[in-house]
Amino acid sequence: MEDLYRIEQGENEHPKSYLQRFIDLVHQIHDVDPVTAANLFVKSLQVGYLLHENLTMTPPYDMAEIQIRADGVFRVLEFRERAQKKSALISAPPANNPPPPPTRDDKRKRQETDHAKEGKKTRQNRESPRYPSVEYTVPQEVIYEENKDRPIWREPYKITTPPDRRDKNRYCLFHKDHGHTVAKCHNLHNQIQALMRSGRLTQYIKGTSRPDTSQPNPASAPTPQVADSLCTATTNSQEPLKQVPMIHWIVELTEEQEQATKIHKRMEERVK
Structure with a gap:
């Protein structure tokens, strides 16, 4: 070696x-x-x-x-x-006439x-790359930010563009130099693709389930008790609950409806 x-x-x-x-x-x-x-x-x-x-x-x-x-x-x-x-x-x-030397x-x-x-x-x-590109669930700058302290990265190649032609407003944290951003870094993209092909960083591949630590697990969250919350609200409040009065009435039937009901009762008595 x-x-x-x-x-x-x-x-x-x-x-x-x-x-x-x-x-x-x-x-x-x-x-x-x-x-x-x-x-x-x-x-x-x-x-x-x-x-x-x-x-x-x-x-x-x-x-x-x-x-x-x-x-x-x-x-x-x-x-x-x-x-x-x-x-x-x-x-x-x-x-007889040799060609002139190049100027x-x-x-x-x-x-x-x-x-x-x-x-x-x-x-x-x-x-047209040789290997098919793997799609990410998050941008590559997020992948690098979450895994920059892990010993999985190789030293990036130096930027070959002359310093006077680089954009000073863009800075790459991976190269630690000006010229482009982490989102447009081709060397970082190639290393992420190689790590995903080797079985690392698979949680960022599109189509795989990634654990979300920012939101609490709904299964472990306590279910709210609606009845208890209403009881506590009524007991803690100083004002007594107000009773809503209900109005009851009887619908008056017309003469035709009364005759129909009488006929219906007679038919039931005959059947019995």
Whole structure:
């Protein structure tokens, strides 16, 4: 396991060969955590390569995700090399006139196009993640606030945006730095998703029952006695209860109704 912490990419080593060398070393070590191996691989990459920038913008979850994303990056690089070779053959000047060396403006334009393509690719990766996103019952800032003292969080990656381009009005408690809020923290979102997949923080998954400690349990709450409360109210009050007078009256029947009742009584007597 110590060799895995000491391995680094060489100065002129291609990322593809270094990835194969890193995977071979992982296979030699037994019971290696794929999440830990993925973090060590990203940290050991040389700065300036397209693979390093891709994995830093959106941190991977495990080595399987690194292999899939690395294959896409290598295909892009191979496509660029083939396109450059074709363009060089088509627009090749005569042998007597060698092509002029690239100027600073050409290098700057090439870097700007590379950054634009990388930004488009990272957006596509965010829109279609490898693992299905788990829905929460509460916002992720509430999850972090209730569990920030537990030893389950990994150290977040540093924010790569330059300090002069960050929003000073937004502060992330997870990164302890300006630029965004806890609700919009992608690194915190990835860690919460990984913890829920590993069986932790399952009480915040949508569809599961979460114990509510803010409200008392209705089963343990005493049932109010209506009769006792009325009795105590009458005994404690100084004024006596007032009696409401009820009016009773007899409805007078009409002549037709009286004849009908008489006939009905006669019929009952005959039946008896």
